[in-house]
Amino acid sequence: MTRALLFAPLIAFAAIAAWFAVGLRQDPSRIPSVLIDQPLPTFTLPAIEGRDNPLSSEYVKGEVALINVFASWCIPCAIEHPVLMQIAEDEDILIAGINWKEKPGDGAAWLARLGDPYDFIGDDADGRVAIDFGVTGAPETFVVDRKGRIRLKQVGPITEQIWEQDIRPVVRRLQAEE
Amino acid sequence: MFVEVGNFALILAFLAAIYQGTLPLAGALKGDVAVRSTAHAAAIAQGLLIVLAFACLTQAHAVSDFSVANVVQNSHSAKPFIYKLTGVWGNHEGSMLLWALILAAFGAAVAATKDSALTAMTVSVQGLVAAAFLAFIIFTSNPFARVLPAPVDGMDLNPLLQDPGLIIHPPFLYLGYVGFSITFAYAVAGLIQGRIDAEWARAVRPFALAAWVFLTIGIALGSWWAYYELGWGGFWAWDPVENASFMPWLAGTALLHSIRVVEKRGALKVWTVLLAILAFSLSLVGTFLVRSGILTSVHAFAVDPQRGVFILAILAFAIGGSLTLFALRAGKLQSEGSFEPVSREGALVVNNVILCTMTATVFIGTFYPLFVDILSGERLSVGAPYFNAVFAPLSALMLFAMAPGAMLAWKKGRLVEALRAAAPAAGAAFVVVVLAAWLAWPKTIVAAFGAGLAVWAGGGALIDLGKRIRLTAEPKRAWSRLGGLPRPYLGMTVAHVGVAVIVIGVMGAGVWRVETVRLMNVGDVISVGGFDATLTSVENLEGPNFLSESARFSIVKSGKDVTELVAERRFYPVRQMQTTEAAIRTTAMGDLYVVLGERRSAAGWAVKAYYNPFVFWMWFGSGMLAVGGVIAGLPKRAAHRASAPDAALGSVS
Numbered sequence: 001m002t003r004a005l006l007f008a009p010l011i012a013f014a015a016i017a018a019w020f021a022v023g024l025r026q027d028p029s030r031i032p033s034v035l036i037d038q039p040l041p042t043f044t045l046p047a048i049e050g051r052d053n054p055l056s057s058e059y060v061k062g063e064v065a066l067i068n069v070f071a072s073w074c075i076p077c078a079i080e081h082p083v084l085m086q087i088a089e090d091e092d093i094l095i096a097g098i099n100w101k102e103k104p105g106d107g108a109a110w111l112a113r114l115g116d117p118y119d120f121i122g123d124d125a126d127g128r129v130a131i132d133f134g135v136t137g138a139p140e141t142f143v144v145d146r147k148g149r150i151r152l153k154q155v156g157p158i159t160e161q162i163w164e165q166d167i168r169p170v171v172r173r174l175q176a177e178e
Numbered sequence: 179m180f181v182e183v184g185n186f187a188l189i190l191a192f193l194a195a196i197y198q199g200t201l202p203l204a205g206a207l208k209g210d211v212a213v214r215s216t217a218h219a220a221a222i223a224q225g226l227l228i229v230l231a232f233a234c235l236t237q238a239h240a241v242s243d244f245s246v247a248n249v250v251q252n253s254h255s256a257k258p259f260i261y262k263l264t265g266v267w268g269n270h271e272g273s274m275l276l277w278a279l280i281l282a283a284f285g286a287a288v289a290a291t292k293d294s295a296l297t298a299m300t301v302s303v304q305g306l307v308a309a310a311f312l313a314f315i316i317f318t319s320n321p322f323a324r325v326l327p328a329p330v331d332g333m334d335l336n337p338l339l340q341d342p343g344l345i346i347h348p349p350f351l352y353l354g355y356v357g358f359s360i361t362f363a364y365a366v367a368g369l370i371q372g373r374i375d376a377e378w379a380r381a382v383r384p385f386a387l388a389a390w391v392f393l394t395i396g397i398a399l400g401s402w403w404a405y406y407e408l409g410w411g412g413f414w415a416w417d418p419v420e421n422a423s424f425m426p427w428l429a430g431t432a433l434l435h436s437i438r439v440v441e442k443r444g445a446l447k448v449w450t451v452l453l454a455i456l457a458f459s460l461s462l463v464g465t466f467l468v469r470s471g472i473l474t475s476v477h478a479f480a481v482d483p484q485r486g487v488f489i490l491a492i493l494a495f496a497i498g499g500s501l502t503l504f505a506l507r508a509g510k511l512q513s514e515g516s517f518e519p520v521s522r523e524g525a526l527v528v529n530n531v532i533l534c535t536m537t538a539t540v541f542i543g544t545f546y547p548l549f550v551d552i553l554s555g556e557r558l559s560v561g562a563p564y565f566n567a568v569f570a571p572l573s574a575l576m577l578f579a580m581a582p583g584a585m586l587a588w589k590k591g592r593l594v595e596a597l598r599a600a601a602p603a604a605g606a607a608f609v610v611v612v613l614a615a616w617l618a619w620p621k622t623i624v625a626a627f628g629a630g631l632a633v634w635a636g637g638g639a640l641i642d643l644g645k646r647i648r649l650t651a652e653p654k655r656a657w658s659r660l661g662g663l664p665r666p667y668l669g670m671t672v673a674h675v676g677v678a679v680i681v682i683g684v685m686g687a688g689v690w691r692v693e694t695v696r697l698m699n700v701g702d703v704i705s706v707g708g709f710d711a712t713l714t715s716v717e718n719l720e721g722p723n724f725l726s727e728s729a730r731f732s733i734v735k736s737g738k739d740v741t742e743l744v745a746e747r748r749f750y751p752v753r754q755m756q757t758t759e760a761a762i763r764t765t766a767m768g769d770l771y772v773v774l775g776e777r778r779s780a781a782g783w784a785v786k787a788y789y790n791p792f793v794f795w796m797w798f799g800s801g802m803l804a805v806g807g808v809i810a811g812l813p814k815r816a817a818h819r820a821s822a823p824d825a826a827l828g829s830v831s
Contacts, residue, residue: 006508010501017494082755109695112784113775114756
């Protein structure tokens with residue numbers, strides 16, 4: 001075996017470690033600059049099987065809204081779900097769901113089991129709308145202002161703490177805006 | 179008081195680990211036996227101190243001492259006592275302490291073996307790893323931090339984690355992850371000494387097997403928990419953290435196989451050392467993944483970039499250091515003897531190539547989104563379809579090669595002879611493919627081939643076993659021959675059959691499962707997989723820290739009463755969370771799995787019922803893997819019991 005080859009694992013590791021180091025400095029939940037303050041992508045999604053409240057970008061205009069990307073196969077979504085239920089109960093805010101890469105019927109069954117916090121739910125079975133939103137995984141949540149602009153993006157489940165510390169203040173501020 | 183004692187013990191353990199990782203290593207390098215040997219005492223002292231610290235934290239959780247931040251965040255006075263105890267490691271700080279405890283226990287286990295330069299250096303390297311982790315705990319994740327004034331009650335443990343399966347899942351996983359620290363330390367010690375030989379392999383193999391067995395059990399338990407607790411009928415989601423446990427398992431499996439080559443043939447030394455470093459490195463990367471928040475996941479209970487930086491430093495130190503040593507010293511390792519491609523060692527190389535490709539596949543799938551994000555700012559996700567698509571052919575290749583590979587003799591094997599011997603397995607596999615394709619036509623032709631390959635691989639292993647114990651030629655003596663077979667061979671056979679059994683379970687649960695959903699009132703029937711489940715009652719019950727809606731189903735199959743099942747939905751008021759407790763009836767042929775949903779007006783409750791064929795085979799096969807690992811690691815039989823025919827067989831193991 002040539003000696004140079006023995007250095008290959010070290011070099012590979014150095015590359016990976018450098019890449020991790022860069023990755024660490026990026027806040028995984030930070031909004032990509034391309035989306036912040038940009039208008040919501042225009043889209044229309046059919047209702048999911050078993051529900052009759054489809055979602056279109058028009059429906060959320062004029063109100064402060066949360067657009068939440070979820071799926072029944074997504075375990076963190078199950079963790080986030082009770083927090084969304086609580087928000088739906090306590091807050092005067094529109095909550096829209098994008099049911100992402102779901103098999104027909106699974107989304108409705110999941111909501112039947114855990115409860116339904118959504119005012120509108122769009123079926124994004126092939127994930128095309130999620131691509132427009134730059135979604136990398138479920139759950140992700142977008143806070144949209146009255147003018148239909150994305151103001152905040154949350155990657156990963158909304159926990160009670162994240163809601164109270166990071167998202168609710170923004171929602172309150174946007175609700176106060178005209 | 180106990181809390182301060184625990185904190186103090188932790189700091190003393192850190193100091194002991196620093197000693198353990200430095201002076202004895204220097205002593206061993208200089209040939210100073212007296213200094214070298216102190217590694218053993220230091221390892222044991224470090225272990226006892228961490229036991230003390232762990233006991234103190236357990237005490238704080240047991241009596242619900244809400245002046246401790248860790249207890250407040252993860253416990254509640256009404257939580258059942260058993261979960262108060264297991265809550266000790268159901269959180270970031272406590273689980274890191276458990277990690278350190280297991281690390282110290284493994285170090286002490288090596289320290290308890292015979293005193294040699296190799297063991298002293300190994301224990302010392304282990305001490306360095308322990309020191310790094312103890313520093314991490316003390317400086318970024320101290321479980322003994324106080325909150326003053328103390329709150330009246332705690333925030334409770336995430337109810338998904340209040341479960342018997344999760345009592346033992348993390349400890350086993352950690353025993354596996356941390357167990358690979360020993361093979362890592364042996365590899366580093368071997369590199370420092372410049373000597374990797376049969377003696378080294380014999381010292382390492384039991385630890386590699388132990389780590390692998392623990393990791394196998396840990397992963398199987400996690401998968402089982404996901405299956406019965408999350409109520410989605412699945413068992414594996416290719417979640418980043420699942421992948422994080424799977425990567426060291428794959429590398430560790432490769433390591434087990436290549437260590438055998440070092441032991442028997444004195445070859446593949448450089449490769450084996452690299453695998454030993456890799457298996458532990460992947461365990462560390464697994465920790466990095468979970469703790470740094472670099473990837474989001476259900477398991478990520480301590481997302482904190484600060485900790486991520488610290489763990490990255492540990493990674494750079496441990497992996498970077500060992501790989502530098504590897505680059506400088508591995509060139510000195512010499513292979514002994516010749517290497518024939520068609521031989522057991524040749525087959526093991528094939529095994530290693532496939533397993534490492536699998537590891538790389540999982541690694542790429544897990545980290546690719548991060549890579550793309552950094553490079554271009556574009557965000558994407560890699561899901562189950564990618565993993566299934568690349569894993570299916572690799573697994574097929576593996577299963578295909580397993581049967582003849584395990585039949586080849588060391589040094590020089592005969593491939594044609596092996597294939598001929600395995601012919602009946604091929605016949606059985608063909609029958610299974612045709613039968614399975616016909617029964618489940620047309621949707622699952624791929625699964626039929628999967629089952630056929632499993633029969634080929636498992637059948638091949640059994641045929642070889644039958645031949646070695648001369649089952650057909652001399653059936654009366656077969657049993658005593660079985661006891662006389664070399665332990666590694668016996669363990670391998672059990673584990674290989676276990677793999678085949680798991681594959682059938684995965685095909686059943688992953689591909690052949692059927693499901694139905696409907697709204698049900700009391701008296702309604704839902705049918706799935708030949709079972710009729712009648713909803714007989716729904717009651718509201720009160721548990722210790724939850725409220726439950728509990729539905730009874732009576733199950734009928736072809737007109738006969740089978741059993742009664744209870745499915746629950748639980749609500750945990752403190753965390754405002756719901757969980758589902760699926761009703762499961764397990765048989766060897768398949769599971770009936772019923773999940774209770776929410777009540778939707780007068781139409782009744784949404785109920786989802788699955789029939790998951792062969793699920794039990796996954797758990798049983800995982801058990802066989804673990805048992806096989808244990809058998810392979812048992813000490814050699816005493817020499818006098820090796821009678822003449824056994825000795826003859828011994829040479830082909």
